Amino acid sequence: PRAIELPIPMASRRTLDFSFSGLKTAVARHVEAHGVPEDEAGMADLCASFQRSVTRVLARKAVHACVQRGIPRLVLGGGVAANRGLRETTRRLAAKHDVALFVPPLASCTDNAAMIAYAGALRLAAGERDDLTLSAYSRSPDVRRGKFPKRRTRP
Template structure:
């Protein structure tokens, strides 16, 4: 095996995107994503059974497209990497099964890796190498996590996470309250254009002094979602037209404020002047804009992977796999299974 610049194929099926990526060392060769988002839109959210079936249908053509894009043959790869968790159990099983089949058929080593750490790995294929330690804020439909990454392949610590709804779920639910379609993130973003982010002071969960003592780095968006629903209901009951742009902008500002206040607090508390953002919610324009503003003030180096690498994708899994190969880590056995609640401290499952 080439351990200096390994050619690694990564498979990601933790939620509603079937992703296959191929990297050579820290260079991205292919990143193909097949999304089943449209199939879930009619239900207003991701349906696990629908996601698993969509992965089954998409995995083979997505794999073929990635190999063609990279200009390689399957026999050329040095290793296979796959998301083993966390995520939806049925969806994960599809990717794990496909990766094991490839590993056996091609007689290649397999690396079962952590989805959340993979989001950090997405930055590896950027032009400049990622420096450690770094604080990482990962925000997606199913996860809101704050990490300190001292070593991508071996030392990842969870500082805090959501104790109820993830940020992405809150966007989806508030979009529904406002009569906007799924997925909520881009819809809220569009609806907020022209709105006043200070029009309505929605609550910032777990930000009061009493909360910060116990949950300094944890997140809660359930109360915010409820506050928006009650505000809209009160306006409707009073016969007033709901100012959708103002509500969307004010809600989005509350989410962004909580996310970034806690992330930059971690940078200051731990003396780490680096912050990496990852996950689909990072595609939100206001998140990126406000993060850049606060980073400049705090003297923090901000890293945001290209948007195509922020949402779930196979390239980030391939990149993490390649880093593990180059670090000389032993591959996984074929005994591992999908683990929907895999802790972020488990970078590699043997």
């Protein structure tokens, strides 16, 4: 993970904002200067270095949010919690700042693809259709208002 020195995005800022544009630029410049790695080891080094930068900023911002807001506990969950580098980095930083970290067992660290598929199935069953002009948004107003149709039980 240290083969290629890449920046830690927004590391010096004490905000909770994220931006990965500088990291993407650093990777692009590295590739321009050195070419795309042709061997598996070179590609693995580039990917591991990129992952290290991302996991460090995610862990720093999460722990910083707890410290800044006086929150004594942090839960690392979902599919991303299966990332060993993120788990280790977050554990180390949380311990350093006296934040209790809770991480489920690896078997419980799954992504939410099934949840998203189920939400889509409910919309489809309700007759909702969208064409290709649909734009993405991170928070559905319907979800916040609890407007999804209730789950049907089978007889």
